[in-house]
Amino acid sequence: MFNLFSSELFRMRKRAQSLMLFLIAVVLSGLVYGGFVIATKINPEAEGRRMRHAVTFEEYAEFGIVMSVGFFAGIMLIIVAAGMMGNEFSWNTLRPLVARSRSRVGLLTAKLIALGLYSIVFVISLALVVAGFFFIGSWVVGEPSGFSISILGDGLQSALQMLFSNLPYLTMAFMLATVFKSNAAGIAGALGVTFIETPVFQLLGLAGDVFKDAEKWGIAYNVNKFAGMTGEVDNMTRSVIVVVAYSVAFIAVTYAVFLRRDVTSG
Amino acid sequence: MNTHPPVTATAPAGIGKRGNGNGPVLQLENLTKKFGDFTAVSHLSLLVQQGEVVGFLGPNGAGKSTTVGMVLGLIRPTEGSVTIMGTELPGNQHIVPENVGAIIENPAFYPYMSGRDNLVAHARMVGGVPASRVDDLLKLVNLNERGKDKYKSYSLGMKQRLGIASTLLTDPALVILDEPTNGLDPAGQREIREIIPRLAQDGHGVLLASHMLHEVEQVSDRVAIVRRGELVTEGGVDELLKRGGYIEVKIAPEYMDEARNLLHRMPGIEQVTVSDQLITVVADPELGADINRALVGAGIYASQISPRRSSLESLFLDITEGSTV
Incomplete structure (x- = not known):
């Protein structure tokens, strides 16, 4: 499996998209943060003062990580996760890939490990760049603060927690791309669930309490609870279990489908 | 002179799998x-x-x-x-x-x-x-x-x-x-x-x-x-290709019937058809000499004996009944 993993990393490294998506996440984070900084500079009133504090380095772990890793990195990593299998089908490279692999389990596992490693490097790198934004931004808005390893450490920890909260969506994208042999299916399915699960449950909640209870077993409810770190300890544990259970289930479906399927195309 | 390099001349040690057994690959x-x-x-x-x-x-x-x-x-x-x-x-x-x-x-x-x-x-x-x-x-x-x-x-x-x-x-x-x-x-x-x-x-x-x-x-x-x-x-x-081969024998019209009967009786000949001055014999094209010998022995002299090999294409089309390739 090490050989497959090595090849997977080599291909990711050679692919411009790997760096391009990171740069897009950096630019989008910079644009949003820059907008806040400019708004703070322009509006010196009460609203501006509250915003001024929000854009300082001290608030980096809260505001900065949620914005950059929670949102932009989440979207970019869904694209990467879906593409890891979906593109193999669209480029017709899956057949030679399977023929070259000693086992299909090893092939899928190598891809998942490569995805995990890339995701960790992606969010840590993004978190560090955004830390730089906030450090500079603090000076720009007139509330300079000294550099703090502690704040940076909190931010990196928060970034990894945010990545963990994105795990069900990444594994869902990977699963959908494998099951439907389509990059687009993985991206659209995972992003669709990301955006519509909460509104759908809220609408269904109007129809009865049973749906309100059902929402607590959904992905978004538990991800938000975990990502927001606001729940009680026992609730937090349950949320972690639910997030892990969804992720494991999606991965299990991926293995089951891929191991049994004849590779007649892609 | 063949100037091509052998395709695996530089095969690295340890990964070549050829030649390690006499059985089928x-x-x-x-x-x-x-x-x-x-x-x-x-x-x-x-x-x-x-x-x-x-x-x-x-x-x-x-x-x-x-x-x-x-x-x-x-x-x-x-x-x-x-x-x-x-x-x-x-x-x-x-x-x-x-x-x-x-x-x-x-x-x-x-x-x-x-x-x-x-x-x-x-x-x-x-x-x-x-x-x-x-x-x-x-x-x-x-x-x-x-x-x-x-x-x-x-x-x-x-x-x-x-x-x-x-x-x-x-x-x-x-x-x-x-x-x-x-x-x-x-x-x-x-x-x-x-x-x-x-x-x-x-x-x-x-x-x-x-x-x-x-x-x-x-x-x-x-x-x-x-x-x-x-x-x-x-x-x-x-x-x-031999299996789909045939031999064309050109003979004067007055000897046609005798030659056809003779060839019918020869071993290794699957089919004999006659048209104008030409007898077409479905057989291994290498039987041409035997046919000539048999005809001469019977006092029949062919003006031409032409072994024809089938092409793989005609054999393929015969076998697959003209399916589109």
């Missing part, structure tokens, strides 16, 4: 694949020995690609077995990357990488392939000057040649080429046709699935013809 026994009610391959048995090229012919939908898919472990057989270098699939998928190099239909590589990087990526998948092997193979298929260009910028011929290079990365015992000259211009086809026999000379067993009949005729030692998933004939190319 590939053995299919009773291989069957059903997709629901449709039988794509039915009870197919076939051998590929080390150092031979076996042409695998059949019309579209005959089951060639499904068979190749089963050999590579991409498709699970419904029945029967695939044995590669003495080890049976499935359950031993590792023997495929160790012993088989294949182009499946069209070569497929990553479009965003160069040809060289694609080979490096494939080499990493199987492991143990030194970087020098990649450069040697690029040189072999005349891509050394374009190796650093993006794969997506390659012509179809260059893609096919890169595909052949990738099949040889591990110096495999069995090379499977599925339509290797598909879409190539005549020069490109000739280049590929020159490479294939050299693969066999170097000890690889080659399974060549193709609908280019003259190509198969030129480079194959044996041919297997499939139709609707079933093996309909198999044998050496010469043997098959």
Whole structure:
């Protein structure tokens, strides 16, 4: 499996998209943060003062990580996760890939490990760049603060927690791309669930309490609870279990489908 | 003088799998694949020995690609077995990357990488392939000057040649080429046709699935013809061509009946037909001398005896009943 993993990393490294998506996440984070900084500079009133504090380095772990890793990195990593299998089908490279692999389990596992490693490097790198934004931004808005390893450490920890909260969506994208042999299916399915699960449950909640209870077993409810770190300890544990259970289930479906399927195309 | 380098002259130590046994490199026994009610391959048995090229012919939908898919472990057989270098699939998928190099239909590589990087990526998948092997193979298929260009910028011929290079990365015992000259211009086809026999000379067993009949005729030692998933004939190319051969005998009209009766009685002659001054005898074309001797013995002198060999194409069309290729 090490050989497959090595090849997977080599291909990711050679692919411009790997760096391009990171740069897009950096630019989008910079644009949003820059907008806040400019708004703070322009509006010196009460609203501006509250915003001024929000854009300082001290608030980096809260505001900065949620914005950059929670949102932009989440979207970019869904694209990467879906593409890891979906593109193999669209480029017709899956057949030679399977023929070259000693086992299909090893092939899928190598891809998942490569995805995990890339995701960790992606969010840590993004978190560090955004830390730089906030450090500079603090000076720009007139509330300079000294550099703090502690704040940076909190931010990196928060970034990894945010990545963990994105795990069900990444594994869902990977699963959908494998099951439907389509990059687009993985991206659209995972992003669709990301955006519509909460509104759908809220609408269904109007129809009865049973749906309100059902929402607590959904992905978004538990991800938000975990990502927001606001729940009680026992609730937090349950949320972690639910997030892990969804992720494991999606991965299990991926293995089951891929191991049994004849590779007649892609 | 042959100026071509041997295709595996620089095979690295430790990864070459050729020549480690006298048995077949590939053995299919009773291989069957059903997709629901449709039988794509039915009870197919076939051998590929080390150092031979076996042409695998059949019309579209005959089951060639499904068979190749089963050999590579991409498709699970419904029945029967695939044995590669003495080890049976499935359950031993590792023997495929160790012993088989294949182009499946069209070569497929990553479009965003160069040809060289694609080979490096494939080499990493199987492991143990030194970087020098990649450069040697690029040189072999005349891509050394374009190796650093993006794969997506390659012509179809260059893609096919890169595909052949990738099949040889591990110096495999069995090379499977599925339509290797598909879409190539005549020069490109000739280049590929020159490479294939050299693969066999170097000890690889080659399974060549193709609908280019003259190509198969030129480079194959044996041919297997499939139709609707079933093996309909198999044998050496010469043997098959003889099987479809015939002899034309030109005789004066007054001796026609006597000659026809004589030839009817001769052993080895399957059919005799008469038209104008020509008798057409369906038989091994090498029986021409025997026919001449028999006619002369009976006092009949032929003005012309012409052995005619069938082409693989006419044999193929006879066997497959004119199915579209």
